Amino acid sequence: MAQHIMFVAEVAQEKPLLQVRQLSKSYGVNKACYDISFDLYEGEVLGIVGESGSGKTTLLRLLCAGLQADTGSIVYRSEAADPVEICGLNEAKRRQLLRSEWGYVQQNPRNGLRMGVSAGANIGERLMAVGARHYGNIRDQASTWLDQVEIDRQRIDDAPQYFSGGMQQRLQIARNLVTQPRLILMDEPTGGLDVSVQARLLDMLRGLVSQLRLSAIVVTHDLAVARLLSHRLLVMYRGTVVEQGLTDQVLDDPQHPYSQLLVSSVLSP
Amino acid sequence: MLSVKNITKCFTLHQQGGTQIKALDAVSFRVKKGECLALQGPSGSGKSTLMRLLYGNYKAQTGTVAIVLPSGQLLNLVTASPRQIIKVRQYTIGYVSQFLRLIPRVTCLSVVMEPLLQRGVSDEDAEGRAAALLARLNIPSNLWTLAPSTFSGGEQQRVNIARGFIASYPLLLLDEPTASLDAENREVVIKLMLEAKTAGSSLVGIFHDPQVRDAVADQVLTLS
Numbered sequence: 001m002a003q004h005i006m007f008v009a010e011v012a013q014e015k016p017l018l019q020v021r022q023l024s025k026s027y028g029v030n031k032a033c034y035d036i037s038f039d040l041y042e043g044e045v046l047g048i049v050g051e052s053g054s055g056k057t058t059l060l061r062l063l064c065a066g067l068q069a070d071t072g073s074i075v076y077r078s079e080a081a082d083p084v085e086i087c088g089l090n091e092a093k094r095r096q097l098l099r100s101e102w103g104y105v106q107q108n109p110r111n112g113l114r115m116g117v118s119a120g121a122n123i124g125e126r127l128m129a130v131g132a133r134h135y136g137n138i139r140d141q142a143s144t145w146l147d148q149v150e151i152d153r154q155r156i157d158d159a160p161q162y163f164s165g166g167m168q169q170r171l172q173i174a175r176n177l178v179t180q181p182r183l184i185l186m187d188e189p190t191g192g193l194d195v196s197v198q199a200r201l202l203d204m205l206r207g208l209v210s211q212l213r214l215s216a217i218v219v220t221h222d223l224a225v226a227r228l229l230s231h232r233l234l235v236m237y238r239g240t241v242v243e244q245g246l247t248d249q250v251l252d253d254p255q256h257p258y259s260q261l262l263v264s265s266v267l268s269p
Numbered sequence: 270m271l272s273v274k275n276i277t278k279c280f281t282l283h284q285q286g287g288t289q290i291k292a293l294d295a296v297s298f299r300v301k302k303g304e305c306l307a308l309q310g311p312s313g314s315g316k317s318t319l320m321r322l323l324y325g326n327y328k329a330q331t332g333t334v335a336i337v338l339p340s341g342q343l344l345n346l347v348t349a350s351p352r353q354i355i356k357v358r359q360y361t362i363g364y365v366s367q368f369l370r371l372i373p374r375v376t377c378l379s380v381v382m383e384p385l386l387q388r389g390v391s392d393e394d395a396e397g398r399a400a401a402l403l404a405r406l407n408i409p410s411n412l413w414t415l416a417p418s419t420f421s422g423g424e425q426q427r428v429n430i431a432r433g434f435i436a437s438y439p440l441l442l443l444d445e446p447t448a449s450l451d452a453e454n455r456e457v458v459i460k461l462m463l464e465a466k467t468a469g470s471s472l473v474g475i476f477h478d479p480q481v482r483d484a485v486a487d488q489v490l491t492l493s
Contacts, residue, residue: 041352199373210386228372232351246325246351253327257283264284 015077017042017183017215018063023072025062031239032058036072038234038244042182043213047230047247049220049262055239056219057107060185063217064104065094079182099129103176103184107191109168113160113175119146120156122175130179145174149204166197170204177208186218190225202228223266227251235259270471271300271323271440276332276347278318292318295332298490302439305462305472305485310492316475317367319492320442322346323473324364325354336361336440359387365433367444369425371418377403377428378413384436395435402431406457422449434461441465443474447481459484 016039023036033055040046048056061067063074065086074086078101089097098104106112113122123142124132132138143153149170151163160168169189176184189205190198206229209216220226226233226247233250235243237258243250254260278293292315300306308316321327323334325346334346339360344353358364369380378399385395403413406427412420417428426449433441443462447455455478462472462485476482482489 044352203372203374231355246354248326249328249351249354252321253280255328260283 014041016040017077019073019075019077020063021073021075023059023062023074024070025058025067026070033062033069034239036241038241040183040215040217042215044232045209045214045216045218045230047218047220047226047233048236049223049226049233050236051262052221054236056221056236057187058239059236060187060217060219064098064102064185065089076183099126100179101182103179103181105169105172105176105184105186105189107188109160109165109172112172113168115161116159118157118159119151119163119171122160122171123178126175126179141178145178146171148177148208149174150200164197166193166201169193170201173201173205173208177212177214180212182215184214184216186216188220189218190220190222198225205229223251223263235262270302270304270337271473272333272335273298273323274333274335276319276322276334277330278315278322278327279330293322293329293492296490296492297332300440300471300473300488302471303466303469304487305466305474307482307486307489308473308475308492309489314492316492317444320364320444320473320475323440323442324362325349325357339439359384361439363433363436363438363441365430365441365443365446367426367448369417369429369432371416371425373418374416376414377408377417377420380417380428381431381435384432388436399431399435402435403428406431407454423451423454426450427454430458430461434465437465437468438470440471440473443472443476445475445477447476447478455481 018040021037023033024031025033036059038046048059050056058067062069063086069087072087076084076086078084104112114125120139120142123145124138127138127141143156146153146156151167151170160171163171190201193201202225208214218229230247233244233247234241235250235256235258243254243256243259250259251263254263274297276293276296280290280292282288282290296319298306308319310316318327322329323346329347332347335343336346336357338344344357346354349357378396381399381403382395385398386392400413404410408424408427412424417425420428430446447458450458459481466472472485476486
């Protein structure tokens with residue numbers, strides 16, 4: 001009888017939020033990203049790990065169309081409209097998408113914030129970009145978000161140039177999440193932060209992702225961060241994805257020689 | 270509930286000259302609803318490897334691990350997609366590992382509540398159930414709102430057990446759940462396991478303590 005066992009095929013017929021197929025990008029003869037394919041579903045966090053120069057950031061920039069891919073396709077299933085092809089999207093539409101349904105957290109918060117204007121304005125700017133006009137409401141929301149990312153409300157009128165690196169990173173996250181995006185791309189969100197600040201940021205991100213049912217793609221070279229935040233993992237090496245799967249399976253039972261090297265190279269305190 | 274056929278697991282260490290280590294060779298067994306299987310064998314015989322395979326944490330080369338989903342359908346864990354495994358872990362298979370994985374700043378109560386929250390139980394309800402279980406496992410209430418990193422080994426293990434038992438799973442995997450517990454707490458854990466069996470859960474466990482094994486196991490599988 002055991003021969004006649006029928007197994008279920010897939011989790012209910014859910015469609016992916018983001019569908020990436022055969023994405024490639026070269027700089028001259030250098031293949032920065034080559035033949036990359038994956039799906040991302042709603043409420044899911046995908047980690048991308050690999051050494052520096054493996055193409056992680058290039059991939060992230062291709063995904064938000066900040067860089068033009070040579071070949072391949074990225075289909076985003078937007079909330080309101082029909083599925084959108086991101087490759088070759090015109091600039092106006094791309095900006096509209098990045099403001100409303102997507103967020104991008106830069107590795108260096110100075111690139112993702114306006115350093116000269118107040119923290120409140122940094123958060124409020126994105127709200128205004130999607131149509132908010134009432135000053136009181138905007139300020140209230142900005143205050144609420146400062147609470148969420150554990151920045152003292154009293155600092156709402158201070159410019160982020162007077163903030164510490166960890167605070168700037170948290171402010172950048174608040175600025176990105178205030179418009180309730182569905183997808184957020186993060187490039188080394190904890191890079192350059194000392195460990196106590198990192199723990200605080202990770203704890204906060206974990207909470208926000210599950211609370212808001214966000215989908216996220218997190219690029220990191222820190223495997224502990226990847227384990228904590230992501231459901232699934234892509235391992236990149238020299239521009240290609242050498243392994244992908246369930247986060248703990250990839251980290252505990254890596255199959256590819258490079259993944260094994262990566263996992264075995266980590267010092268644990 | 271669980272049917273394992275001809276499971277083989279071989280590790281290839283690419284960074285160490287491609288050394289092959291055969292951990293499991295054609296292992297087969299079945300566990301019925303409400304039954305407990307104890308895994309036995311000297312250390313290095315593949316007990317923990319087998320547990321991890323059953324949780325989808327390790328990848329098997331050949332064989333099938335068939336598990337009955339709440340819907341009544343069967344799923345083969347060896348070929349299941351990552352998303353299927355995540356879902357299975359949420360509702361079908363629980364795992365009490367030997368050591369608690371510590372996350373900075375996350376309190377004892379949150380660690381225990383998490384499986385319930387993932388199933389959509391309200392905060393209040395989850396917290397009530399977590400508190401009751403922690404009390405039953407003799408964790409002093411002044412520790413509940415602290416992060417368990419400073420707890421003793423036995424306390425951490427009991428927090429881990431509370432996390433494993435807070436939600437009911439049709440299949441529960443237990444890796445030496447009583448290893449660092451005193452006699453009194455061991456009794457509590459034995460009771461929890463027996464209650465889970467009575468409620469219809471199947472258990473697979475590694476129990477070095479013969480007293481615990483005799484109290485809960487219906488069959489024993491010896492690996493070599």
